[in-house]
Amino acid sequence: MCVAVPMKVIEVDDVNCVAEIDGVRKTICVMTLDDVKPGDYVMAHAGFAIAKVDPATADETLRLMREIVESEERDR
Amino acid sequence: MRYIEEFRDGKLAAKLEQDLVREAARLARAITLMEVCGTHTMSIYRHGLRSMFPENVKMVSGPGCPVCVTPVGYVDMAIELARTPGVIITTFGDMMRVPGTSSALQKERGAGKDVRVVYTALDALTVAANNKNNEVVFLGVGFETTAPSIASTIIMAKKLGITNFSVLCAHKVMPEPMEALTSGQLKLDGYMCPAHVSAIIGEEGYRPIAGKYGVPCVITGFEPLDILRGVIMLVRQVADGRAEVENEYNRVVLPEGNRKAQAILADVFVKSSAVWRGLGPIPDSGLAIAPKYEAYDAAKKFGIVEPPSRENPACVCGEILKGLKGPQDCPLFGKACVPENPIGACMVSSEGTCAAHYRYGAGALAHA
Numbered sequence: 001m002c003v004a005v006p007m008k009v010i011e012v013d014d015v016n017c018v019a020e021i022d023g024v025r026k027t028i029c030v031m032t033l034d035d036v037k038p039g040d041y042v043m044a045h046a047g048f049a050i051a052k053v054d055p056a057t058a059d060e061t062l063r064l065m066r067e068i069v070e071s072e073e074r075d076r
Numbered sequence: 077m078r079y080i081e082e083f084r085d086g087k088l089a090a091k092l093e094q095d096l097v098r099e100a101a102r103l104a105r106a107i108t109l110m111e112v113c114g115t116h117t118m119s120i121y122r123h124g125l126r127s128m129f130p131e132n133v134k135m136v137s138g139p140g141c142p143v144c145v146t147p148v149g150y151v152d153m154a155i156e157l158a159r160t161p162g163v164i165i166t167t168f169g170d171m172m173r174v175p176g177t178s179s180a181l182q183k184e185r186g187a188g189k190d191v192r193v194v195y196t197a198l199d200a201l202t203v204a205a206n207n208k209n210n211e212v213v214f215l216g217v218g219f220e221t222t223a224p225s226i227a228s229t230i231i232m233a234k235k236l237g238i239t240n241f242s243v244l245c246a247h248k249v250m251p252e253p254m255e256a257l258t259s260g261q262l263k264l265d266g267y268m269c270p271a272h273v274s275a276i277i278g279e280e281g282y283r284p285i286a287g288k289y290g291v292p293c294v295i296t297g298f299e300p301l302d303i304l305r306g307v308i309m310l311v312r313q314v315a316d317g318r319a320e321v322e323n324e325y326n327r328v329v330l331p332e333g334n335r336k337a338q339a340i341l342a343d344v345f346v347k348s349s350a351v352w353r354g355l356g357p358i359p360d361s362g363l364a365i366a367p368k369y370e371a372y373d374a375a376k377k378f379g380i381v382e383p384p385s386r387e388n389p390a391c392v393c394g395e396i397l398k399g400l401k402g403p404q405d406c407p408l409f410g411k412a413c414v415p416e417n418p419i420g421a422c423m424v425s426s427e428g429t430c431a432a433h434y435r436y437g438a439g440a441l442a443h444a
Contacts, residue, residue, distance in 0.1 A: 003115055003298070004221070004272050006079060015232075029198060031228040032337040043275065043328055046168065047196025048225035051275040051334055057327035058079045066088065 004045035006053050012036050019044060079327075083299030084123075092304040093128045099308055100130035102315040108134045108263065109310050110399050112254060113270035114141025114427030115298055121436035123300040133311060136262075136399035137432075139253050140270055142218045143170045143425035145352045145397065148385040150217075150246045151176035156380060157213050157244065158189040164207060166200035167215040169193040174424050177386060197229040204233070204241035213374045216243040221272040223247040223363055224337035227344035230365070230372045242374035245365050248350050251281040252361035258289045262399045266292040266310035268303070271325050276341075278333025282321045290319040297325040344369055351385060353421040354394035391420035396429050403433040410434060 007019035007028065017036055019028045029048045030036045041053035111117055117137045120126055129135060139145050155176050158165045165181065172182040172193065185191040190210075194200050197214055204212035216226045226243060233241045250273045258264060269282055274295040282293040292313035296306030306324045313320060323329055341363070350362025365373040375381070387393075390408055395401035403409045403422065413419040415431050422430035 004275075029196070029225070029228065031232075032224045032334060032340060034336055043272065045221055045272060046225055047198060048228065050221060050224065050272060050337065051328050051330075053079075054327045055079070058083075061327060062082050062088075 004043040004050060006041050007044045009036055009038050009040045009042060011038055017042070017049065019049070080299065083297070083301045085301065088301055089128070089304060092301060092308065096128070096133070096304060096308050096311065097130055099311040099315060100133050103132055103311065106132040106134065107265035107311070107314055108136060108399070109266040109268060109307065110136050110138045110257070110262075110264050111268040111303075112138035112140040112250065113268075113273070114144065114425065114429075115272075116268055116270065116296070116303065117141070117429055117432050118427045119298050119300065119303060121432040123303075124436075125300060125303055128304070129307065133307065135268075135307070136402075137396070137429040138257065138267075138399060139352060139355060139397040140219070140250065140273075141422075141425050141427045141429075142222070142248060143174060144393075144421040144428040145248065145354065146171070146174060146217050146246055147351045147353045147382070148176055148387060149351065149382040150244075151180070152383055153375070153380050154181060154213075154215055154244060155179050155184055157374065157378060158184045158191055160211075160378065162210050163190070164203060164210045164212045165189070165191040165215065166194045166203055166212055167191065168217070170425050171215050171217060173418065175418060177383075197226045198232065201229055201233055201236075201238060201241055204238050205236075208240060210240060211377075212241050213378075214241070214243050216245040216247055219248055219250050219270070219273050220276040220341070221270075223345065224276060224334075224340050227340045230344050230369050231340065233372060234369065239371070242372045242377045243365065244374040245345075245363065246350070247345065247363035248352070248361055249277075249347070249363060251277070251285065253352060253355065253358050254282070254285055255289070256355075256358050256361075257398060258285055258291055260398065264291055264399070265314050266294070268306050268310065269293050269295045269321075271295065271297045271302075271329070274323075274325065274329045274333065276334050276337045278329065279321045279323060279331050280333070286319045286321050292319045293321045295321070295323045295325050295329050297328065351382070352397070353385065353387070354397040356394075388419050393420035393422045393430070396422050403430040403437065406430070 042049035345363035348364035422428040
């Protein structure tokens with residue numbers, strides 16, 4: 001029930017946005033978020049955007065994980 | 077989306093498993109961690125993560141499947157409303173099979189009652205707008221992740237002047253049962269905190285658990301790499317003798333949570349005592365519709381009260397939801413109680429501990 005899907009915002013009006021994942025577009029309510037702009041990523045849960053996703057932090061997390069793997073591989 | 081793919085990278089998972097083994101070797105004793113959220117439970121089973129946890133790190137499942145913990149009495153109220161002439165029941169699909177005392181919504185629909193599954197609460201409002209001669213009741217079930225969307229829908233109903241819409245409210249909040257469990261029988265060494273509940277409430281809600289009870293809390297995402305990192309962070313805290321609130325899922329969860337959603341919740345709901353299937357009543361663990369929105373409260377509108385819940389005495393779901401027993405300890409599991417015919421809370425939703433164990437559990441039994 002708590003599954004939410006990250007979607008890319010295509011366009012926004014007062015209450016809703018059109019967001020996309022894997023070519024599928026849906027209308028998502030953005031009443032629970034401020035300042036949603038086209039190009040943002042949001043977590044869509046039961047038709048509502050509950051949070052923004054920070055792609056930079058996601059990239060950083062993955063980079064750190066890879067760095068650990070690579071450093072260990074060098075040490076071997 | 078690429079982040080989903082990448083947070084499932086098997087090579088990185090193998091590396092994180094090594095890190096986990098190394099951290100676990102620092103522990104002075106075997107520890108028990110609880111994943112509170114049903115979606116975590118499901119992800120752990122589905123990706124076979126339990127087999128990657130070291131012998132001295134045991135994970136137990138908690139009460140964080142909102143459908144599972146919805147009491148029998150609430151389902152009975154929903155059924156009573158479904159049988160009321162002129163009422164259309166609207167609900168998320170996972171409530172359809174939840175057993176009441178003698179029926180379930182799916183059975184009522186089969187018997188010709190107007191019960192409709194919607195994808196979002198706003199769709200229920202559309203049903204109300206299109207059926208002015210009927211009363212449309214939405215079944216408001218879910219934790220802090222879901223409650224803001226129902227609160228927003230109530231605000232919208234008021235704004236649009238839609239008066240034939242109401243919510244049968246059984247929303248619950250997460251930190252209170254965690255605190256109740258922490259102070260109970262089970263000696264927990266750490267909590268994996270729910271990802272999207274935390275997107276709303278932020279880190280604050282877990283501070284008493286870490287501070288007052290000394291139990292480490294790590295907010296963790298649902299992807300396999302998130303979960304492995306979350307377990308590593310918990311094991312590291314225990315090994316270091318720390319008890320803090322840490323956030324593994326900071327690409328989504330802000331320390332302060334979602335302030336706007338919090339404000340919407342505070343506007344529409346007030347804290348109330350709530351009954352948890354399997355756990356009984358827990359003070360301040362529920363959300364009731366605030367007096368200013370009582371026109372949208374289905375229980376008040378139709379003058380119905382929740383009857384006491386009667387559960388199958390052989391079912392051990394209460395103990396399972398407290399982390400004291402596993403599905404294999406239940407005499408009904410896999411026999412009288414199966415996903416097609418659930419008896420207990422934990423088999424009801426696909427995210428319940430028993431349902432996950434039934435579907436994916438064979439390989440995980442060794443560590444259960």
